Amino acid sequence: xxTQTVNNQITKEELDRAVTITNRINSYYHSKVVGQPWLGFxxxxxxxANGHVLxxxxxxxxxxxxxxxxxxxxxxxxxxxxxxPDLLPSDIIxxxxxxxxxxxxxxxxxxxxSNFVLLDEINRSSAxxxxxxxxxxxxxxxxxxxxxxxxxxxxxxxxxQNPIEQEGTYVLAxxxxxxxxxxxxxxxxxxxxxxxxxxxxxxxxxxxxxSVASLDDIVYLQNLCKRVYVDxxxxxxxxxxxxxxxxxxxxxxxELKGYVEMGASTRAAxxxxxxxxxxxxLNGRGYCIPDDVKALRYSVLRHRIMLxxxxxxxxxxxxTIIDAIIGAVKTP
Numbered sequence: 001x002x003t004q005t006v007n008n009q010i011t012k013e014e015l016d017r018a019v020t021i022t023n024r025i026n027s028y029y030h031s032k033v034v035g036q037p038w039l040g041f042x043x044x045x046x047x048x049a050n051g052h053v054l055x056x057x058x059x060x061x062x063x064x065x066x067x068x069x070x071x072x073x074x075x076x077x078x079x080x081x082x083x084x085p086d087l088l089p090s091d092i093i094x095x096x097x098x099x100x101x102x103x104x105x106x107x108x109x110x111x112x113x114s115n116f117v118l119l120d121e122i123n124r125s126s127a128x129x130x131x132x133x134x135x136x137x138x139x140x141x142x143x144x145x146x147x148x149x150x151x152x153x154x155x156x157x158x159x160x161q162n163p164i165e166q167e168g169t170y171v172l173a174x175x176x177x178x179x180x181x182x183x184x185x186x187x188x189x190x191x192x193x194x195x196x197x198x199x200x201x202x203x204x205x206x207x208x209x210x211s212v213a214s215l216d217d218i219v220y221l222q223n224l225c226k227r228v229y230v231d232x233x234x235x236x237x238x239x240x241x242x243x244x245x246x247x248x249x250x251x252x253x254x255e256l257k258g259y260v261e262m263g264a265s266t267r268a269a270x271x272x273x274x275x276x277x278x279x280x281x282l283n284g285r286g287y288c289i290p291d292d293v294k295a296l297r298y299s300v301l302r303h304r305i306m307l308x309x310x311x312x313x314x315x316x317x318x319x320t321i322i323d324a325i326i327g328a329v330k331t332p
Contacts, residue, residue: 008227010286018224019284022048024212028073032206033066035193041282042184042299043070043158048221048278051181051271052137052157054122054303058164061186065206067118067158074218075211076115076154083125085170089132093142094149107144112136115152115215119159123169130172133157134179154218174306178267181275182296183303221281228277229287233332238272238293240329245305248321251328259311259321264304271300290331297322 022044029040039055043066046053055063064080071078081092094110111117112133119125119133136142137157141150159180161172177183189197200206244251246263276292283292302318311321 009229010224010227014224015281015284015286018221018281021213021217021221022282025070025073028209028212029066029069032069032200033062034196034200035189036062036066036186038299039066039184039186042182042296043067044282045275045278045296046181047154047156047218048225048281049181049274050154050156050222050225051274052159052179054177054180054183055158055160055186056163056183057160057186058162061188063158063160063186064118064120067116070156071116072209073211074115074154074213074215076215077152078116078118079111079114080118080120081111082120083122083129085124085126087125087129089129092129092133093136094144096145105145107147107149109144109149110142112142113149113151115154115156117155117157119157121161121169122159123161123171125170127170127173130170130176134176137179152215154215154222174262177303178265180303181271182299184299185302225274225277225281227286228280230273230277231288234276234288234290234293235273237290237329237332238269238276241272241293241297241326242266242269244325244329245301248305248325252321252324256316256321256324259307259314259316260305261308262306264301268300268304271304275300294326297326301325 025044026040029043033040039062042053047070057063067080068078081087090110092110092112094108094113096105096107098104099106122130122133125133136151140155141148143149242264244263245260245268248260248263249257252260272293275296276288279292279295280286280288298319301322305318305321307316307318307321
């Protein structure tokens with residue numbers, strides 16, 4: 001560990017403050033949302049790592065609720081954009097309108113200028129609109145009438161898509177999927193969880209409560225996350241995993257060979273490192289361990305590796321391939 005790294009080490013006091021903040025947000029989240037534990041953890045990791053999340057599930061599994069709850073917890077600004085084929089880029093990023101009284105054009109900022117933006121059914125918007133939104137996600141700014149408008153420091157996009165209904169949709173290209181830090185798949189709740197949901201609805205638990213943290217707290221967590229120490233052996237482990245996705249046929253057991261069409265890009269390695277830092281911080285550590293890399297392996301990789309039609313025909317899931325790849329790479 002070099003001198004600069006030692007000087008940049010996270011102190012116990014800083015970690016204690018981070019744990020206090022994350023515990024408050026987690027407690028608030030679980031007081032509102034029943035089940036979907038990995039969704040809450042993924043949203044927290046994305047919030048700390050300052051990344052965006054793609055959620056895939058059938059309708060009615062608390063995607064919108066989860067996004068709103070995270071917003072309420074930190075007293076942020078929330079926007080919900082319902083994507084449709086006729087949605088225009090200007091409907092999202094904003095536009096200029098003519099003011100007859102002043103004989104000038106006024107800039108009207110769009111709903112993307114919020115801390116949390118829910119893009120509902122992103123695959124129902126046209127490719128042009130998707131590109132405009134994804135540019136805002138990447139650049140953290142938008143251009144309207146030749147002027148650049150910076151988006152908020154805390155800016156998280158939570159996009160949703162329904163994997164069942166594909167009629168009239170525009171499938172996200174692989175390069176666009178890669179822009180999302182994480183992709184989470186939601187499952188149906190258990191019978192006990194569904195009863196708890198009914199009880200909470202009856203008791204009006206979902207009514208808005210006072211926030212438990214602030215946007216400044218989130219900025220603090222994000223800055224602290226950048227200082228989490230990643231040992232060279234952990235970086236090598238991340239690179240080995242990403243490299244393994246590109247030579248999967250050489251590493252996977254015979255029953256899984258031939259299913260991977262395309263491996264992960266370098267952005268996957270970056271995502272692994274950023275997410276591992278966030279997971280370490282959420283676990284109260286200022287340094288990464290291999291388990292931090294593996295914790296959200298599905299969420300990092302499931303939208304970055306492409307399986308072929310044979311995998312679809314044989315019912316082979318991305319998660320099965322990911323586990324086999326992780327198992328084939330030596331853990332430091």
